[in-house]
Amino acid sequence: MKLDTIDYLAKDASKQFVESLHQTGFSVLRNHPISQELVETIYSEWQEFFNSEEKHDFKFNVSTQDGFFPASVSETAKGNSVKDIKEYYHYYPWGQIPKSLEENIVKYYQLANSFASELLCWIEEHSPAEVAAHYSIALSEMIKDSDSTLLRILHYPPMTGNEESGAIRAAAHEDINLITVLPAANEPGLQVKDKDGTWLDVPSDFGNIIINIGDMLQETTNGYFPSTSHRVINPEGMDKTKARISLPLFLHPKPDVVLSERYTAHEYLQERLKELGVI
Numbered sequence: 358m359k360l361d362t363i364d365y366l367a368k369d370a371s372k373q374f375v376e377s378l379h380q381t382g383f384s385v386l387r388n389h390p391i392s393q394e395l396v397e398t399i400y401s402e403w404q405e406f407f408n409s410e411e412k413h414d415f416k417f418n419v420s421t422q423d424g425f426f427p428a429s430v431s432e433t434a435k436g437n438s439v440k441d442i443k444e445y446y447h448y449y450p451w452g453q454i455p456k457s458l459e460e461n462i463v464k465y466y467q468l469a470n471s472f473a474s475e476l477l478c479w480i481e482e483h484s485p486a487e488v489a490a491h492y493s494i495a496l497s498e499m500i501k502d503s504d505s506t507l508l509r510i511l512h513y514p515p516m517t518g519n520e521e522s523g524a525i526r527a528a529a530h531e532d533i534n535l536i537t538v539l540p541a542a543n544e545p546g547l548q549v550k551d552k553d554g555t556w557l558d559v560p561s562d563f564g565n566i567i568i569n570i571g572d573m574l575q576e577t578t579n580g581y582f583p584s585t586s587h588r589v590i591n592p593e594g595m596d597k598t599k600a601r602i603s604l605p606l607f608l609h610p611k612p613d614v615v616l617s618e619r620y621t622a623h624e625y626l627q628e629r630l631k632e633l634g635v636i
């Protein structure tokens with residue numbers, strides 16, 4: 358398996374993009390319309406937030422899952438017993454957000470959502486007819502005005518040497534949602550699992566944007582678009598002292614969208630959150 362970066366401005370970009378998603382579950386775009394300056398500003402604003410004590414004033418609401426998740430309650434990936442070495446913030450447009458961080462996050466949320474909608478149109482356009490026949494509504498309609506789409510701001514702190522044995526920044530997992538839009542983080546570490554089980558580095562040049570398939574689109578397409586395992590490995594050498602910030606947007610359909618004969622989006626999400634021990 359090979360992950361090339363695709364030029365968003367190329368004539369056949371949409372075709373290459375969708376082919377890569379079909380083959381690998383991942384696609385990496387350069388020359389895309391998401392402002393790198395905005396992404397960098399967000400990284401530095403949130404680094405400051407995670408370094409401050411203010412974050413504890415925004416502790417997540419258990420029932421609605423918005424807000425700050427400290428490392429002590431951080432996720433344990435499905436099938437894993439050790440917690441990931443990370444803390445994060447869940448932003449929803451209806452959820453809590455520090456005033457000083459609101460403007461850029463709202464701007465980014467809107468930009469990335471409309472970009473995702475264009476990419477879902479690309480996916481639909483290049484889906485084989487027998488796959489597209491199972492879309493209950495247009496893919497871009499599934500996420501339109503959805504309250505469930507989640508922007509996660511992730512902070513992987515510098516390594517201290519006291520981490521739990523076997524813990525990594527993000528253990529191997531698959532995303533639950535339809536697709537994920539992920540600007541390359543400010544530090545490396547993201548890897549994707551090849552069909553033969555080898556871990557490959559995702560080309561994460563600063564400025565690239567990574568799109569991956571989640572379980573919901575895999576369910577809807579009966580596996581035509583695979584939801585591939587990925588992880589974030591720990592830094593080595595000099596990089597150990599560096600924090601890593603990343604900004605995945607998890608595109609979630611509206612709850613009553615029918616994904617397949619077996620599931621609506623709501624039913625699917627509940628089942629997966631239960632498995633994760635989040636609810």
Ligand SMILES: O=C(O)CCC(=O)C(=O)O
Nearest residue numbers: 511527542547589603605
């Ligand atoms: O931090 C990253 O680059 C990836 C994070 C991720 O895969 C996730 O939060 O689902």
Ligand SMILES: [Fe+2]
Nearest residue numbers: 530531532587
């Ligand atoms: Fe992920």
